[in-house]
Amino acid sequence: MEKIIAGKSIAVNEEGYLTRFDQWDENIGETLAGEANIQLSPRHWEVLTYLQNEFKKEVPLSIRKVGKSGVVDIKEFYQLFPVAPLKTATKIAGIPKPASCI
Amino acid sequence: MKQLVILGAGTAGTMMANHLSHHLKKPDWQISIIDEKDEHHYQPGYLFLPFDIYSPGDIVKTIEEFIPKNAELIKGKIDRILPKENKIRMDEGTEFNYDILIIATGAKIAPGETEGMEGVEWRKSIFDFYTFEGALALRDKLKDWKGGKLVVHITEMPIKCPVAPLEFSFLADSFFKHKHMRDQVEITYVTPLSGAFTKPKATEALEHLLKEKNIHIEGDFAIEKIDNEKKEIVDYGGRSIPFDILVTVPTNKGDELIERSGMGDELNYVPAHKATMQSKEYANVFVLGDASNIPASKAGSVAHFEAEILTDNIMRFIGGKPLKDEFDGHANCFIETGNGKALLIDFNYTHEPVEGSFPFPGIGPLRLLKESRMNHMGKLAFRWIYWNVLLKGTHIPFVSATMSEAGKQYN
């Protein structure tokens, strides 16, 4: 499905995650952060960039992995993205929701 | 003589030894299988121990009785794999060479990963049921417990048999009802996931059941620590949940031998190709069952489906043919829902569990995603099937390794 984000029509899934990362830009990131009541600081951007790079390398993401990345520890990750940080941060970053495998 | 070595004689390793013993024979091939234990436990039975539905004798047999005669069982602790030298080193120093290696060392709980889990309350009011000792300690505790707050908790994913904690909650509901004390017990189900399960359709069905059984659910809970004094679990966001009994599923990890071998990811699982089970790093190494990092459920049924495909692939590998990339993540599991009923779910990498009938399209007799007594009989029969069919590597009639889409309601 399509959703208008920051004035553009963007492809998203039922949960609002972008399905085409190539459509993402920083304005879209800002808007999605706003929807989650988060004001993005430079520190947020460092974490978002890290997540996007991992996604490009096709590394599956988990809270544990983020915590051990050296970029941010889990405590701070929660301060930056207070509710369900990995789900919120990946949505803002325009990458898929991490599949916590079953 | 060429050497095929299997590490671990649990569910997956034992099945593989049985499968391969029909294909690889002396004097061309020697099959060896290594394990440090004497006993083979039917782990799905741990779920029933705390409620006295199964007793220890129902779920423990020797490893030896399931190993085929033409395979050599070696007892001992494996120190590490030396993959560049095609060698295994044992704890006491002996070394074995291999031409082909199958890693099937499983996964186990690592309570030390969470601050306070192994504190003063461990096995006093903090329990696990993923180990034999844990399940028995919990049984003894539940026997004369007077009631209070029961918190059932998953530390982090992935875990073995991801539905087991839900089943535990359902069985607890039923257990306390039978003891006429359900109104004295408040049951809360705490999960790092957003809902009861990872796949939407099954989540809907399971959350409905939780509600019906008056089990409260707390989602998106990433535990930071357990406060032993206040008896609370605390998450990184500062949320805390008090308990009188905490039944937790600690972090699950692969064996430390994987770490010592430098072959694992951050949870000691070995990276493998999800459709062939071949190691991503070493062509003559294959990974089966819980030890692997593939995104399939860590379940005995999955290991069973994998083993059928892996047997083919080992023979292809030996014959110099390309591997079949066929494994689709097929999992099939019964979910005990209490009061003599169960659900059945069937899913794979791409298809979530749906409603329908199994294994015969349109007929059943088992119903997918619906509670029924027949499904419960299926779950109990699974123990018999495990000992008598699964471990021996016999194909289960009508159930294929890859998933069938017939008779299921996709929309």
Ligand SMILES: Cc1cc2nc3c(=O)[nH]c(=O)nc-3n(C[C@H](O)[C@H](O)[C@H](O)COP(=O)(O)OP(=O)(O)OC[C@H]3O[C@@H](n4cnc5c(N)ncnc54)[C@H](O)[C@@H]3O)c2cc1C
């Ligand atoms: C509570 C619970 C309920 C479950 N319910 C179900 C269910 O309903 N349905 C289902 O399909 N599955 C269920 N499972 C999961 C199922 O039991 C596992 O997926 C299955 O046993 C995995 O098999 P495996 O061979 O990979 O590992 P395991 O069976 O655990 O075997 C690993 C073996 O490796 C050996 N080993 C490891 N490291 C070393 C070493 N360094 N040296 C020597 N030996 C070593 C161990 O001793 C062990 O024997 C459940 C599991 C639990 C805990």
